[in-house]
Amino acid sequence: MLTSARPAVTRPALTTTVAKEYVHRAALSEVFLTGWEQAGPDAFTVTAQWPRSHSFYGSEHGWYDPLLLCETVRQTFPLLAHVAYGVPFGYQLSWSRLQYAVDPRALRIETAPADVDVHAVFSDIRSSRSLPTMMTVHLEVVRAGVLVATASTRFGCHSPAVYQRLRGERGHTAAVFAGAPRPPRAVARASVGRRLAQDVVLSPATGEGRWRLRADTAHPVLFDHAVDHVPGMVLLEAVRQAGHACQGGVGAWTPTSMDISFHRYVEFDTPCWIEAGPREERTAPAPRRTVRISGRQGGTPAFSATAEMTDVHSL
Structure with missing residues (x-):
């Protein structure tokens, strides 16, 4: 009796994104994380993939956008808060501070999407009833x-x-989001390093180095879902665009480091003024410049940031 054995089939490792609910996104296309594992006490490795092209976090200069890194960080903390620390869905996560620094030469876009490992270590965890309240x-x-x-x-x-x-x-999200006013007109796209007018988050204001925040709730990436206040990623984009504008709109300036503190929620119904601090005194062109950008709403500080802007043409 003849028998035949099927040859062993080697199956490739399959990759998918994590559930969009874990990273507080509505669109699957905006989920960059692909997995996670625990590496030790309060230590984890998260995997992510950066697309070579993106509708908002894109680049015309052959380098990944540092704010794509920031969005990856933003997705990492809700993922791990939910899967590793048991934070239930429906809890609100709010930024207090973000610091980052990138090696811009490591951001070159290659012939395949960039697979990255994010090594995360949690500390200074404050809890109430066995759930974290601050991390x-x-x-x-x-x-x-x-x-x-x-x-x-x-x-x-x-x-x-x-x-x-x-x-x-x-806090009534649906009503607040639906009642958000139409965005004011945008500044010139080139002045803030943007190709599309819909991606501009600054509006003209009187005075040098001063703008009004422009929150377009119809934007498919910055406002992926209904929220009751302006998201932190919009404020990071305001810092980036203001930092670019401070260079006179010349060059391809990108924030290779930033230290931003969020002091209060930024509301939709009151103007938020974006202001640049004193410019660095330079006698010759330099590929890196430090800018200080702050936001004020209702006479109260909303956020403050220091960013190092790098002209990618110099890399």
């Missing part, structure tokens, strides 16, 4: 064995009841 996470982002960036961020975790007490009437 700090330090991250190292590695690509093909090369350190791309370091980052550190601190954020709070608020239960629905606590968040409602914090926000009051402003």
Whole structure:
């Protein structure tokens, strides 16, 4: 009796993204994380993939956008808060501070999407009823064995009841989002290093180095889903665009490092003014310049940031 054995089939490792709910995104296309594993006590490795092209975090100069790194960091902390620390869905996570620094030469776009490893270590964890209420996470982002960036961020975790007490009437997300005013007109795209007018988050204002924040809630990436306040990633983009504008709109300036503190929620219904601090005095062109950008709303500081802007043409 003849028998035949099927040859063993070697199946390739399959890659997919993590569930979009873990990173607080509505669109699957905006999920960059692909997996996670625990590496030790309060230590984890998260894998991610950066697309070679993106509708918002794109580049015309052959280098990945550092704000794509920031969005990867932003997705990392809700993922791990949910899967590793048991934070339930419906809890609100709020940024307190973000610091990052990238090696711009490690951001070159190659012939395939960039697979990166994010090594995250949590510290200074404050808890209530066995759930974290405030956490700090330090991250190292590695690509093909090369350190791309370091980052550190601190954020709070608020239960629905606590968040409602914090926000009051402003916490009714659907109504607040639906009632957001139409965005004011944008500054010239070239002045802030953007190709599309819809991607501009600054509006003209009186005075040098001063703009009004432009929050277009119809933007498919910056406002991927309904929210009750302006997201932190919009404020990072405002820092980037203001930093570019401070260079006179000449060159291809990108924020290769940033230290930003968030002081309060930025609301939709009141103008938020973006202001640049004193410019560095330079006697000759330089490929890196430090800018100080702040936001004020209702006469109160909303955020403050220091960023190092690098002209990628110099790389």
